[in-house]
Amino acid sequence: MTGTHDVINPATEGVVTTIEQVGVEETDAAIAKAVAVGPAWRDVTPADRGRLLRRFADVVDAHLEELAQLEVRNAGHTVGNARWEAGNVRDVLAYYSAAPERLFGRQIPVAGGLDVTFKEPLGVVAVIVPWNFPMPIAGWGFGPALAAGNTVVLKPAELTPLTAIRLGELALEAGIPDGVFTVLAGKGSVVGERFVTHPDVRKVCFTGSTVVGQGIMRTAADSLKRVTLELGGKSANIVFADADLDKAAASAPMSFLDNAGQDCCARSRILVERRVFDAFMGRFEAAVAAVSVGDPADEATAMGPLISAGHRDAVRSFVEDGVDVDVAFRGSCPDGLGWWYPPTAVLPRSVDDRVWREEVFGPVVAVMPFDDEADAIAKANDTAYGLSGSIWTRDVGRAIRVARAVEAGNLSVNSHSSVRYSTPFGGYKRSGIGRELGPDALDAFTETKNVYVDTTD
Numbered sequence: 001m002t003g004t005h006d007v008i009n010p011a012t013e014g015v016v017t018t019i020e021q022v023g024v025e026e027t028d029a030a031i032a033k034a035v036a037v038g039p040a041w042r043d044v045t046p047a048d049r050g051r052l053l054r055r056f057a058d059v060v061d062a063h064l065e066e067l068a069q070l071e072v073r074n075a076g077h078t079v080g081n082a083r084w085e086a087g088n089v090r091d092v093l094a095y096y097s098a099a100p101e102r103l104f105g106r107q108i109p110v111a112g113g114l115d116v117t118f119k120e121p122l123g124v125v126a127v128i129v130p131w132n133f134p135m136p137i138a139g140w141g142f143g144p145a146l147a148a149g150n151t152v153v154l155k156p157a158e159l160t161p162l163t164a165i166r167l168g169e170l171a172l173e174a175g176i177p178d179g180v181f182t183v184l185a186g187k188g189s190v191v192g193e194r195f196v197t198h199p200d201v202r203k204v205c206f207t208g209s210t211v212v213g214q215g216i217m218r219t220a221a222d223s224l225k226r227v228t229l230e231l232g233g234k235s236a237n238i239v240f241a242d243a244d245l246d247k248a249a250a251s252a253p254m255s256f257l258d259n260a261g262q263d264c265c266a267r268s269r270i271l272v273e274r275r276v277f278d279a280f281m282g283r284f285e286a287a288v289a290a291v292s293v294g295d296p297a298d299e300a301t302a303m304g305p306l307i308s309a310g311h312r313d314a315v316r317s318f319v320e321d322g323v324d325v326d327v328a329f330r331g332s333c334p335d336g337l338g339w340w341y342p343p344t345a346v347l348p349r350s351v352d353d354r355v356w357r358e359e360v361f362g363p364v365v366a367v368m369p370f371d372d373e374a375d376a377i378a379k380a381n382d383t384a385y386g387l388s389g390s391i392w393t394r395d396v397g398r399a400i401r402v403a404r405a406v407e408a409g410n411l412s413v414n415s416h417s418s419v420r421y422s423t424p425f426g427g428y429k430r431s432g433i434g435r436e437l438g439p440d441a442l443d444a445f446t447e448t449k450n451v452y453v454d455t456t457d
């Protein structure tokens, strides 16, 4: 153990609980156990492995409200969001419970024999989770990894360990054998780094900041570990003049305020065709004013607090403390205890402004006009990131053209959806490497083995 850590409720600043943080020794022991139980887990018949994952999904479902309430207290997520997040873990497990029996290889025509491929587990997979969506992001890693026959060690973020710890307990309750899925709460610089340097870890599935992801990829190169990296974003919401402006403006607030903007897919840049700019802004301001910010446990709340005091300072640094930026308007938020920050819309003076270029990860959106389709695409792509984006237009041809032209992994037309467990998710450019979820996620957790059988007499 490396000491204790107080888990703080970001809406009240009160201590929720104090947990022990594990060190390198416990991490090594958990990895050794994951190696030891690997062969038995891999040999569980496909039908039985599927059954165990379905049972795990059922146990999560039976504890959905408990998990949701835990997330409200630990991460300040609104209770509605937290219920969706726990339900997402259940759904990901249920979706991938069908995978063990469908982990198909191929039969490839060759001369003189039979050629078949097998999808085999990698071994020990390490999952490293950020604080912004502790439950879903954990599930996107451990669900398909376990389905493919791997054993898993998982590290939640220091600030938000509680739901992951509980999910580890629920796995045991569901009958997942001890050591197959182990949650290790600890520091990134201790447990996380050990995952990446440990010779027996075959893959690191990391979600977090681009800078930490880059370091993980560098270190992983030493042992040629496989990596999946889900990193930052600076996604654009592009509103064309022919769009349903009422709908575009009404939906824009939650596209950057959901989870208080602490969302890698946040549409933190809005591009509006110049001739409808003012018309959009008027409607948008009214929609933001209607967003209720406050106690996340209240069913009517749409946005809660930021995760920590330090993070609120980081968000503030984009718009306050002598920063030369035009604030278009701000919403309201509670005073007093809790790390609150009001919804804020700014008008950058140039595409070089920090608030236009860097990920804020808070309830701050930058809005800019564009002249035509080409200008919209150029501005949307003028970023190091490429995770998500939205396109609002009634012109089907334009919707498809722009969706194909924007360099990002997850685009939505006339909506802001990014994540479905049944469709692939991941980023272009500095938003990451690899895809999670959807029908192909198993490829990222398996090796392909080719076997040739000579059939000549």
Ligand code: NAD
Binding pocket: 128, 129, 130, 131, 132, 133, 137, 155, 156, 157, 158, 186, 187, 188, 189, 191, 192, 193, 196, 207, 208, 209, 210, 212, 213, 215, 216, 229, 230, 231, 232, 233, 263, 264, 359, 361, 387, 427, 431, 432
């Ligand atoms: P972070 O990079 O600071 O931490 C993420 C995780 O990595 C934590 O568990 C942390 O303890 C661990 N870690 C830190 N240093 C490490 C190291 N040297 N070795 C191994 N592990 C280490 O990120 P964060 O602040 O927790 O999360 C916010 C970031 O995550 C944002 O940039 C956001 O865009 C990104 N994010 C991306 C996605 C996506 O799917 N693309 C989803 C959610 C969040």
